[in-house]
Amino acid sequence: MTELDPATRDALAALILTVADDELVIGYWDSEWTGIAPMLEEDVAMSSVSQDEIGHAAALYAMLGELTGRDPDELAYAREPDAFRHAPLLDHPRTDWAFTIGRRYLYETADAARLQALAGSSYEPLAQLAAKMRREERYHLMHVDAWLRRLAAAGGEVRERLVAALERLGTDALGVLDAPDDEALLLSAGILPEPMASVRARWLERIGGPLGELDLPVPSGGPRPGGRRSHGPDFAWLHGEMTMVSRSEVGATW
Amino acid sequence: MVTASVEQRVWDALREIADPEIPAISVVDLGVIGAVDVGADRVHVDLLPTFVGCPAIGVMQRQITERLTELGVAPRVEVEVSFDPPWTSDRISPAGRERLRASGFAPPAAAPSVSGLDELAVLSVATCPYCGSRNTTLDNAFGPTLCRSIHHCEQCRQPFEQFKSL
Numbered sequence: 001m002t003e004l005d006p007a008t009r010d011a012l013a014a015l016i017l018t019v020a021d022d023e024l025v026i027g028y029w030d031s032e033w034t035g036i037a038p039m040l041e042e043d044v045a046m047s048s049v050s051q052d053e054i055g056h057a058a059a060l061y062a063m064l065g066e067l068t069g070r071d072p073d074e075l076a077y078a079r080e081p082d083a084f085r086h087a088p089l090l091d092h093p094r095t096d097w098a099f100t101i102g103r104r105y106l107y108e109t110a111d112a113a114r115l116q117a118l119a120g121s122s123y124e125p126l127a128q129l130a131a132k133m134r135r136e137e138r139y140h141l142m143h144v145d146a147w148l149r150r151l152a153a154a155g156g157e158v159r160e161r162l163v164a165a166l167e168r169l170g171t172d173a174l175g176v177l178d179a180p181d182d183e184a185l186l187l188s189a190g191i192l193p194e195p196m197a198s199v200r201a202r203w204l205e206r207i208g209g210p211l212g213e214l215d216l217p218v219p220s221g222g223p224r225p226g227g228r229r230s231h232g233p234d235f236a237w238l239h240g241e242m243t244m245v246s247r248s249e250v251g252a253t254w
Numbered sequence: 255m256v257t258a259s260v261e262q263r264v265w266d267a268l269r270e271i272a273d274p275e276i277p278a279i280s281v282v283d284l285g286v287i288g289a290v291d292v293g294a295d296r297v298h299v300d301l302l303p304t305f306v307g308c309p310a311i312g313v314m315q316r317q318i319t320e321r322l323t324e325l326g327v328a329p330r331v332e333v334e335v336s337f338d339p340p341w342t343s344d345r346i347s348p349a350g351r352e353r354l355r356a357s358g359f360a361p362p363a364a365a366p367s368v369s370g371l372d373e374l375a376v377l378s379v380a381t382c383p384y385c386g387s388r389n390t391t392l393d394n395a396f397g398p399t400l401c402r403s404i405h406h407c408e409q410c411r412q413p414f415e416q417f418k419s420l
Contacts, residue, residue, distance in 0.1 A: 041394045044404075048396035055307010055400075128337040132306055135340065135420050139395055 008189050011182035012123060013068050014085070015191070017075075018180060018228060019114070020060035021086035024076060025235070026107055027053030028242045029094045038097055049140050056133050063125055077246040081231055081239040088227035089172040093234045095165070098151055098158060102165035104144045106173035106207075106219065112137055113203035114177060114196075122190030145210070152214040166217045175223035177203060260327050261292050267325050268299075271317050274310040275399050276417075278357035281314060285345025288336055296330035297322055302341040304420070305400040311335060343420045355383045360405065360416035380416040382407035390414075 004012065031050035037043045061072035089107060094100050115137065118130035151162045177200035186192040204219065211218050246252070268290075269282045281287055288300030299318060303311050315333045322331045343362035346354070351361035360380040380390050380403075387409035394404040395418075402415045 041396075044394055044398070045396040048400055051309075051400060052305065052307050055305065059306045124338075128340065129306070132337045132340040135342070136305055136400075139418070143395060 004189070007182070008185050008191070009067065011180070011185045012126075012189075012191050013064055014182070015180045015186060016060055016064050016067070016126065018085045018087070019118075020057045020064065020075070021084050022090060022107070022111070022176065023053045023060065024057035024242075025084070025086040025090040025238070026104075027051070027057060028238055029090065030100060030104065032094050033100065045143060049143065052136050052140065056136075059129055063129065066125070073246070077243050081236050082229070084231060084235070084239070085228045086231070086235075087172065087176040087178070088224050089169060089176055091227075091231050091235045092169070092172070093238070096161060098161035099165040099169075101144060101147045101151055102162055103169055103173075104140075105148045106166070106169055107176060108137065108140050108144050109207050110173060110176040110200075110203050112141060113199050113206065116202075117192065117194055117196075117199045120193040122193075126191070148210070148216075149214065152216055163217060166211075166219075170217055170219035171221040171223055172227070173219045174200065174221070175227045178223055178228070261290065263325060263327060264290055264292060264297060264299075264322060267321050268318065271314070271321055274313045274317075275401070276354070276357070276359065278353045278359075279346075279350045281318070283347045283350030283353065285347065285350070286314065286341060288339065292327065295328060296332060297328040298332045298334065300336040300338075301333050302336055302339070302345070304341050304343075306337075308400055341420070343417060346417070354417055358383050358414060359402070360414060362417045362419040364419065380405045380414075382410060382412065383414055384412045385410040 027050045030046050031054070033046040034043055034050075037046050057076065058072065061075045064070060064075060065072040089103060092099070092103065112134070115130045115134045119127055119134060121127040121130065148162075151158050153159075177196050179196045180186060180192070183192065183195060187195060208218055265282065268287055269280050271281045273279050273281060273284050273286075276284075284304070286302050286304060288302045289298075290300075291298040299322070301311065301315060301318065315335070318333045319331050322333075344364065346361065354361045360383050363380070379388050380392070381388050382390050382405075385407060387407055389408040390405050391408065392403065393406050393413070397404045397415055401418050401420075403418050404413065405416055406413050
């Protein structure tokens with residue numbers, strides 16, 4: 001692709017940052033299950049899935065570094081909480097297992113729809129990385145789909161907790177596929193091959209089947225405007241946790 | 255002719271570098287070496303990560319740089335992480351698959367295609383690396399490293415790992 005004009009480059013950088021921050025933050029939340037998941041297999045699974053997500057974030061921050069000259073480690077660990085651009089869905093703490101599974105289901109399926117679109121991006125490095133990430137994310141989808149069905153079929157308190165989580169998270173989940181800033185620029189450059197609204201429509205169609213079949217709540221309503229720009233006390237806490245090591249010895253390499 | 259033989263020396267050197275996580279297999283047999291370009295002033299190697307978040311990427315990058323610098327075929331050595339083409343488990347060579355099996359890892363099944371979101375049946379039946387039985391069960395799609403899953407053989411009752419299909 002030809003040289004990007006500054007406005008388009010900034011829009012591309014902002015788009016990459018949203019995806020990178022989504023992956024980093026869900027990776028950190030769910031890595032908290034390491035050692036305390038409901039069973040040993042899930043200790044391993046959640047650790048592995050989280051390592052994938054944080055790895056995806058690292059690759060995206062590196063891409064952002066190439067594009068903007070910013071240091072990838074600084075992007076990940078030296079920003080203030082309100083400089084993060086993850087979706088409101090990822091502002092919630094991990095809570096209980098049903099909540100984690102409900103959120104993972106909503107996030108993974110939305111992320112899959114987004115990666116499918118980004119794999120067709122005119123910005124080659126992003127298209128290549130998205131294609132690669134999709135291969136890995138299928139394991140995540142398979143894992144969370146199995147758990148969603150298992151919890152939904154369990155009945156009783158287990159199912160109630162899952163339903164409550166999906167009800168609470170539905171609106172915020174829509175925000176994962178909000179139109180990015182300067183979407184028109186991204187569309188005209190082919191960086192985004194289709195509007196995010198159509199990605200969102202495809203995602204809702206895709207999850208409508210399984211959620212309907214299991215009689216579970218489907219995301220509805222309107223996402224919180226500007227939700228990627230402000231984050232609550234839960235994220236402030238997580239931010240403190242995830243930057244603890246880098247803050248303890250500024251400039252250290254590891 | 256001269257260039258061809260230098261390139262051959264580079265590939266031979268790369269064949270001596272073991273995967274840091276599964277040392278039985280070389281980085282060449284693992285298929286993580288993409289394009290190799292030997293010029294007068296530099297040798298450039300594309301390194302294709304198995305998984306994006308693989309923590310061994312940095313180790314491989316350093317080992318390859320050190321080995322090729324030592325080889326002295328060009329003043330500068332560049333090892334660049336690349337996703338073009340994306341690594342898939344089909345890149346593991348036949349010799350690499352055999353080495354995996356001999357060291358107790360089931361080689362991956364054919365890599366699944368990526369045509370749609372609904373295509374979730376990515377795990378095929380694994381063949382037990384110890385007794386060759388296909389009567390095996392998947393215990394966990396996630397294992398001790400990002401690229402490995404955990405299985406159990408119903409025939410010889412051995413637990414074993416598989417290099418994941420990707």
